[in-house]
Ligand SMILES: Cc1cc2nc3c(=O)[nH]c(=O)nc-3n(C[C@H](O)[C@H](O)[C@H](O)COP(=O)(O)O)c2cc1C
């Protein structure tokens with residue numbers, strides 16, 4: 106039967122915390138009340154992308170996008186939209202311009218500039234139903250690949266220009282070739298779903314929204330390099346992703362799609378899941394392998410690279426989730442199609458987790474070469490409250506910042522490196538005028554110092570020393586020469602650390618120094634934080650236009666403010682803890698930082 | 699184990715079932731059934747069902763069948779708007795039987811059914 110409407114409820118991690126389970130239950134109830142259970146399909150999907158507006162419900166065929174839906178809204182949506190065909194306007198997503206014309210999700214400016222390849226089916230299918238994946242041309246790429254020679258499959262990937270999305274951007278085809286050529290009795294395909302960058306959730310969303318795409322791609326990779334075993338290494342903090350993947354694996358085995366001579370084709374492949382405990386360093390491939398084998402998650406020297414000597418010392422192909430999510434479509438649509446998207450040296454698309462000071466917090470996929478301006482202003486909707494954009498941090502703790510002056514830079518692997526940042530795995534944090542760049546550098550360095558495995562001295566001790574200098578600056582104890590000392594230390598750490606974690610840890614410091622040196626200087630020389638973030642550099646004072654209303658005095662938690670009614674008030678600097686409560690309270694805006 | 703042919707069969711069936719999960723675009727062939735209280739009273743629900751059943755039976759994939767609110771001509775309900783090749787036709791007083799004919803003669807056959815148009 107064909108149902109006249111499909112109600113899609115986002116069941117990604119974001120919307121699950123927003124209460125989408127209760128919505129689904131209420132929808133079921135209301136559909137039954139209105140006798141629509143047969144005629145209307147109710148589908149729980151993966152992430153639609155606009156996480157900040159969750160819980161999200163989309164109704165097809167209209168493509169109506171309902172945001173921040175509450176249980177109490179469901180009865181109206183069912184009786185108006187599904188029974189009478191009248192979308193409930195007050196819940197529809199509009200773009201704040203008073204323009205209620207936009208109804209279809211596809212027409213929103215959030216969606217329009219996107220191109221969904223890796224996220225093709227996220228938010229469109231029920232990830233817990235293998236039939237839906239099959240219906241959207243799932244499991245057509247694998248038989249096609251097996252009909253080719255192994256070398257032909259590898260050549261297709263090489264030709265497509267696909268580069269790793271896990272951070273380094275290495276040619277995937279070449280990596281497949283190395284793993285194929287390396288001799289070994291038992292080869293492995295490992296998918297890296299550790300995703301440790303703070304604020305990143307691209308890989309999680311793919312696993313939650315379209316797990317079969319990852320399974321099918323692993324089968325293709327297994328065939329190409331001659332591996333019969335696959336491992337998905339995923340952090341245990343991703344329970345929904347792990348659950349969906351488990352269901353998908355079970356269904357694939359039941360259908361005989363995965364396993365020995367799957368689909369009646371002569372090839373063996375099976376997949377198991379290994380759970381990680383969430384250490385950032387375990388995303389590094391050699392540490393990941395150690396952890397997946399059951400050893401302590403510490404990196405080792407490369408070469409030998411995993412493609413030659415990986416899991417249990419056997420040739421192992423390690424790819425990132427998003428990298429692998431492109432494979433089925435490259436096989437199905439051809440290398441030429443994939444090459445047609447993106448820039449000369451960066452083909453295809455990239456998924457970003459947009460976060461920080463931006464309106465449309467969520468998940469976006471753009472063709473490589475899209476400018477940062479398009480991502481921030483059009484798709485992201487700009488900084489909230491009309492604040493000024495200051496910089497975007499890409500590549501998380503290994504990356505760097507892109508200042509406003511470089512907003513028109515095309516986002517691709519090489520352009521980002523050329524300005525001292527990097528693509529990274531896809532975290533994109535937007536910073537506005539209220540962010541202090543020294544504080545941001547400190548934030549990321551605190552993260553890497555915490556996550557350093559401690560195996561080698563430059564990283565374990567060097568980064569700690571670097572952090573201590575940063576703390577000195579933000580405490581107002583910076584001295585002449587500190588910045589130069591930091592620069593020297595940064596280069597030393599980069600050159601001498603054993604693994605990528607240490608080698609890239611100073612990047613946030615170096616890139617903020619490159620573009621925001623004046624902010625560092627203000628911290629050292631003037632003992633001032635221009636953005637008013639570093640508490641120890643702030644001093645609050647009350648201007649002459651104080652009317653003596655006593656509001657500030659009453660709100661101060663430490664009684665640092667004194668003054669009589671209708672008299673000028675003053676702040677005792679020794680007592681003030683710089684909480685800023687009085688600033689917000691003052692009706693005359695007389696209290697300044 | 700499912701063979702490749704069995705998988706193909708599932709694929710065909712699901713494609714047919716989810717055909718409405720597209721995004722309405724102006725260029726696609728679409729049928730809109732007016733479904734406000736007046737339309738529903740006049741039998742629009744069964745008309746909508748008939749459209750879906752017939753497109754499913756004929757495995758017509760790229761036709762979108764949507765509903766809309768009242769168009770204002772309540773005495774002509776159920777009203778149905780068919781857009782094909784950029785031409786919009788308004789049919790009045792449609793029944794499930796007429797819906798089947800619209801699919802076969804207008805959508806498949808390409809001929810507008812003059813007698814269903816309110817003069
Ligand atoms: C400290 C550190 C953390 C990493 N974390 C991840 C991660 O979470 N996910 C990932 O795919 N790659 C991560 N990588 C990169 C991997 O080592 C490896 O290059 C990647 O998984 C290869 O897949 P790709 O070629 O498809 O990008 C990390 C590297 C380093 C140095």
Ligand code: SF4
Pocket residue numbers: 386404556557558559560561562564565602603604605606607608
């Ligand atoms: S660079 Fe840091 S994380 Fe990497 S091995 Fe050395 S101590 Fe461990």
